[in-house]
Amino acid sequence: MRQIYLDHNATTPVHPEVRDVLIACYENDFGNPSSVHRYGRRTRVQIDDARDTVAALLGVSAASVFFCSGGTEANNTILKGVANSCKGRGRHIITSPTEHPAVLDPCAYLAQQGFEVTYLPVDESGVVDLQALEDALTDETTLVSIMHANNETGVMQPIADIARLAHQRGALMHTDAVQSFGKMPFHIDELEVDFLSFSGHKLYAPKGIGGWYARTPTALQPLLHGGHQERGLRSGTESVASVMALSKACEIAARDMQAEWERLQHLQQRLEHGILESVPSARIQGATASRLPNTTHVAFAEVEGETLLMSLDLQGVAISTGSACSSGSLEPSHVLKAMAVPETHLYGALRLSMGRSTTPDDIDYVLECLPEMVQHARVD
Numbered sequence: 304m305r306q307i308y309l310d311h312n313a314t315t316p317v318h319p320e321v322r323d324v325l326i327a328c329y330e331n332d333f334g335n336p337s338s339v340h341r342y343g344r345r346t347r348v349q350i351d352d353a354r355d356t357v358a359a360l361l362g363v364s365a366a367s368v369f370f371c372s373g374g375t376e377a378n379n380t381i382l383k384g385v386a387n388s389c390k391g392r393g394r395h396i397i398t399s400p401t402e403h404p405a406v407l408d409p410c411a412y413l414a415q416q417g418f419e420v421t422y423l424p425v426d427e428s429g430v431v432d433l434q435a436l437e438d439a440l441t442d443e444t445t446l447v448s449i450m451h452a453n454n455e456t457g458v459m460q461p462i463a464d465i466a467r468l469a470h471q472r473g474a475l476m477h478t479d480a481v482q483s484f485g486k487m488p489f490h491i492d493e494l495e496v497d498f499l500s501f502s503g504h505k506l507y508a509p510k511g512i513g514g515w516y517a518r519t520p521t522a523l524q525p526l527l528h529g530g531h532q533e534r535g536l537r538s539g540t541e542s543v544a545s546v547m548a549l550s551k552a553c554e555i556a557a558r559d560m561q562a563e564w565e566r567l568q569h570l571q572q573r574l575e576h577g578i579l580e581s582v583p584s585a586r587i588q589g590a591t592a593s594r595l596p597n598t599t600h601v602a603f604a605e606v607e608g609e610t611l612l613m614s615l616d617l618q619g620v621a622i623s624t625g626s627a628c629s630s631g632s633l634e635p636s637h638v639l640k641a642m643a644v645p646e647t648h649l650y651g652a653l654r655l656s657m658g659r660s661t662t663p664d665d666i667d668y669v670l671e672c673l674p675e676m677v678q679h680a681r682v683d
């Protein structure tokens with residue numbers, strides 16, 4: 304049976320060039336980067352080189368890049384770290400209801416600890432309301448955290464505008480860039496953020512590696528205490544092979560990004576035109592907003608997304624009904640609810656997220672299968 308993987312926003316396969324780096328590292332380099340002897344010195348240099356590569360992709364200095372286990376840890380470190388270290392000045396944080404749980408849950412935790420959290424309203428594309436942000440900012444606001452690209456819809460936020468408003472009121476700005484990092488060219492200077500989170504496994508590197516950028520690392524308090532690695536902000540012996548793999552993935556991303564972006568744009572148009580032609584009642588979320596070209600979030604009327612997911616899976620096509628973390632739950636997506644998607648379409652949503660392996664033939668195959676499946680899945 305044909306196998307088509309259209310769930311790259313959940314995770315990506317390890318790129319063959321990245322796998323070679325991992326294997327070579329496991330075979331040759333086992334030293335602890337904190338050791339003073341040659342084994343340690345060698346892996347220390349490798350980590351330093353990797354930091355340079357990641358920093359170059361972000362257009363920042365290596366001293367502002369920190370490695371950790373991935374997006375969840377980076378978001379937790381920044382949200383809790385900034386909230387705690389700035390609480391003498393204020394206890395107010397601003398975010399949006401369409402964030403990933405790796406932002407929403409730390410915010411809920413902070414609310415339990417006595418912080419005030421404001422969730423900005425979003426429009427029907429999921430883009431935050433800048434006027435509402437301006438109104439919500441107070442002298443007590445220490446951090447604004449808004450994601451760069453949404454993991455379910457691919458919709459991008461006007462991060463530079465948000466950061467400017469935050470800075471005008473003296474607040475720091477964080478963006479969760481887990482879904483956009485390595486997919487599109489951006490420099491921190493253009494985004495104007497103080498903190499940014501990224502993750503390797505959305506970028507053809509292994510799971511369990513990621514990191515953050517911090518313009519002012521001193522504004523953070525560490526989550527973990529121990530061996531003082533990552534300049535005291537992330538204790539724990541570094542996963543050298545994973546760091547090197549992430550670095551290789553960043554090198555490949557920088558090399559192929561532009562061509563891949565354009566290739567995916569064509570595939571996205573082919574997919575979305577095809578869906579709208581064969582199922583006119585379908586809704587593409589955020590169709591008119593700036594969006595990642597690899598992500599199509601489509602909702603069908605009076606259909607259950609889970610039924611479609613299972614039918615596509617039986618035909619060898621792997622997709623998701625929302626974010627991977629909420630798959631398996633029949634609760635409608637919190638992102639769609641915040642975007643006020645009509646009740647008729649709320650349960651029939653699919654996320655198709657393309658990647659390096661996706662071909663025009665894959666898209667045509669999905670377009671062949673989908674209309675009949677939607678027809679059969681209609682809830683009467």
Ligand SMILES: Cc1ncc(COP(=O)(O)O)c(C=O)c1O
Pocket residue numbers: 312313372373374375376403405450452453454479481482502503504511513627
């Ligand atoms: C937008 C976003 N933020 C954070 C995360 C969590 O990243 P990680 O899996 O590396 O912990 C994800 C993963 O799906 C994501 O899509």
